[in-house]
Amino acid sequence: MKRVSLFFGLALDAAEPWARQTASVVGLALALLTAWVMPSTEFVIPEAAWAAVAAVCLITLAAFVVPWAKLPHGWRLLVPLATMLAFGVFRMGTGGPQSLFTSLILLPLIWIATEPGRRNAWLGAITSSVSILMPYLLGVLPWADEQVVRAAFTPLIFLVVATVVNELARRARAQVEVAKALADERAKRLEESRANEAALAASREQHAAAEAFFRSLWEAKLHAVMAVTDNDGTLIEWGPGGDALLGRPRDEVVGTHRFTDLVAPDSLEAIGANGPSGFGRFVEAASSTGSAGLSAEMLRADGTLLTVRLTCSPRHDASGEVVGCIFIAHDITELKEASRLKDEFVGGVSHELRTPLSSILGYLELAQDPESGPLTDEQRKYLGVAERNAHRLLTLVGDLLFVAQVDAGKMPLKRARLDLGDLLDTSIERLLPTAQRASVSLVLERSETPLTIDADPVRLGQAIDNLISNGVKFTPAGGTVRVSARRTDGHVVIAVADTGMGIPADEMKRLFTRFFRATTATRQAVPGVGLGLNITRAIVTAHGGEMSADSVEDEGTTFEIALPVIGSSPGDGPGWGERGTASE
Structure with missing residues (x-):
């Protein structure tokens, strides 16, 4: 933005020297025109006058051709300083103190005075003094001339003028800076306002689109x-x-x-x-x-x-x-009905399978009875395989029937007061041969103080058997399955910990889901259908207890069953001792 000029059309900012020199050129042209129009005006020293005119022309040419933008800013003052001295020579050639053109010196003086800094005002005043005293300095007029007083007084006036112009220019420059800053701030605020309006319009469009979208979802x-x-x-x-x-x-x-x-x-x-x-x-x-x-x-x-x-x-x-x-x-009406039909189907099929399986097992037993006739070793082997698989299938059918009963809310419990230690002893003795065949150590840690609970011995025994059996099944040879019991805050806690293959952390939340099998088990082809833990938790829940699991892959798994304990005082402390192990 160009700043407004204050005096004689001169710009206050860094205008080109040729533009500022225009005022001096125009002033000299008017002086020459005046001398030509007024015959009374004479060139006292024509050589000096025309030399000054030639000097101003050369100075003006330099103002056009010199690359001032590449030079320090102070070098531009050479143009008005040289012009002022040339005007001094022109004044001397047109009559000296009697010249009509002394005021020409003011034109470059004002240029110099408008530059920032007080020193420029003094520089202009000193140069104007030299210009006015030119006839005396060059010996054209004697210093004893009475006009020398006038020649000395005029520069003082020029100094005052230069100082006033310099101050006015400084104030005008400051006002222009303030105006520019205000204009820039206004332009910035205007741009921000436009940007905010555009953002607000875009936000409104997005809001309207989002509202229409969610309204469509809501209505759909x-x-x-x-x-x-x-x-x-x-x-x-x-x-x-x-x-x-x-x-x-x-x-x-x-x-x-x-x-x-x-x-x-x-x-x-x-x-x-x-x-x-x-x-x-x-x-x-x-x-x-x-x-x-x-x-x-x-x-x-x-x-x-x-x-x-x-x-x-x-x-x-x-x-x-x-x-x-x-x-x-x-x-979920259809889902509930489908679940009911599924449970009825599983229960019905399982119930129907039990009769022929029982018959198959009966005939297999008869076939292996010595009274039925002699059998070869190979025939006994085949019949043994068939009997084991029939028993396995009968167990699976029993599990399916039990799951159907649980889903129907018809789990029968025959509760009795029993000592948990005796129940654990029975489970350990029952699964000890299995652990020995798998070369897995089976360790029982039980409280020396009896832990009495109110539970169904058959169903709770089934739950404990499931956990111990799983521990043995998923623990490699040489590993250990540790069974323990302890009292904690009015509950007795049964823990079964193994050193087996463990369960991946991201599969733990599905652990008790029906038919779920961990990837660690499927990778190693460990047999099973994924009902044991689901049945175990159902038994524990039916007893008013809670079941939890903690596992680290390739390190082992620990299952805990927490059941209400009765018949013991809070002061009874657990005293642990190990009994019976099955090792390789």
């Missing part, structure tokens, strides 16, 4: 009930799935119903959510089930029930404060 969710509530449970938004699955349109329920008003009373009662604080308890139950969801029944408009899997998530405002809940309920 016809296979699930989606609801939004405030902290009191009052519905503030209701998805179209509520109308499709429950026959309840949005206008009918929003603002007039709480979400729990649409849940069957039996489902609320099952989780204790039918009291004054029922909604909070319902939210807690639905949230604590995680991704699996809460199984519940919702009321259709016609009074029938819809079985759903329901999840709940908190709804936050812009500050992060919880202001309500978001419920999603998926219809």
